[in-house]
Amino acid sequence: MTATARREFGAGPLSRVAALVYTLLVVEVLLLLCAAPGLLALLALERHVSNLPLVAVCAVPLGPALSAAVYALHHQRLDLTELHPARLFRRGYRVNLRGALLVWVPLLLWLTVIAVNLVNLPVAGVPGWWAVPLVLVGAGAAVVGTNALVITSLFAFRPRDVARLAGYFVLRTPVVAAGTAGLLVAAALLTLVASEAALAALGSVLVLALVRGAEPMITAIRTEFTS
Template sequence: MNSPRQQEFGSGFLYQFTNRVYWLIILNLWFVIANSPLLFILLVLEPSLSNISLYYLASIPFGPALAALLYSTLKYIQENEESPTRDFIHAYKVNFKDTLKFWVPIVTFLSISIVNLQYLSQQPSTMNEMMSLALLILLFFLFLITIQLFIINAKFSFKTKDLFKLAMYSSFKQLKITTGNAAILFLFWVLLASTSDFLYLFLGSLLAYLLMLNSRKLLRSIENEFCQTNT
């Protein structure tokens, strides 16, 4: 029988905190490894439009890596199971193809939009300015929907078409959660912009943890209304 001192150590704040930090570090390490092509391109090449095809190809593995990160984070939040390596590798393998089905079209559209924005900025006119503004607004909504896509995909399995529909529907129905997730991402972007992009190497899992904590109500709502969970 465990003594009170042993029980206190095993369930105390310091023990739980160090376990959580360990889990975040290990999970973030796998996320960085899975994104090594993109990180290499970011370190080696200048952010130039002439390199956009390389950025496009290097960005494709980011989708499955993010999906695995969010899945592992959600599992830890729900089950408090500390198996970051096993969970990440399992999620990466299982969800790889399904994630690419919606991630590749998004990255393709984003790449084309960047080229178009560059062209419109080089040909200044009232019409081009209006088209640029419309495209930026469209990209903003795509950004919000993409967040929902990854969060929903972390827990549920849908056909790609249904996943897009549900992401758009839930983005507006759960507007408070959508806004909260956007605010979390914006604050992290400000942090990276004001300090160093290298923080990306250390804060990915923390960002995922905050997003999934904020999205618990959204996932419960979807589970009750539409589907069965993967787990």
């Protein structure tokens, strides 16, 4: 089979759909495997506010796994003759492990502090309206942190530059920020209505939606901040 024929074979609509399904399945399996230690412990935890710090600890392995999934889904081309999602995932995990943890762990710590304060407002005797600014701060941190995870997954910037770009592009690309916020809300609702297992089962689909929604930010960073 000639190179032209191979390209034609892998470039049709059905081939692209098949390639996408295959890529999502492979990335989903690898995502779950890498996050499995924390996810299994999380499923064993009782749903009680006193366990919030333990939930954060269980979520630590998820950060590098999400980063690797972002890397794989962004770089994979939907051509049946050139499918390497597992290879891309492994490379993304290896290259981005340190950067992902530097973004993910502080984000988890910050969100845990906010969550603990929220659930303890009545005990502390703080007025109920304080919940509003706390929720807004938490939502803003989650969106900026997600931006930072995408950036550090795809670009080799210093951690402080990643943080600056993540905050800058919340204002620069509000559509991306709104899309990210919508995904986070959907993930939270799915967890509350169903379970953490249901959220984990849709992990690769949510990451794909995140990558596609972040394309304006990714393109702008590549054009303006890389040589």
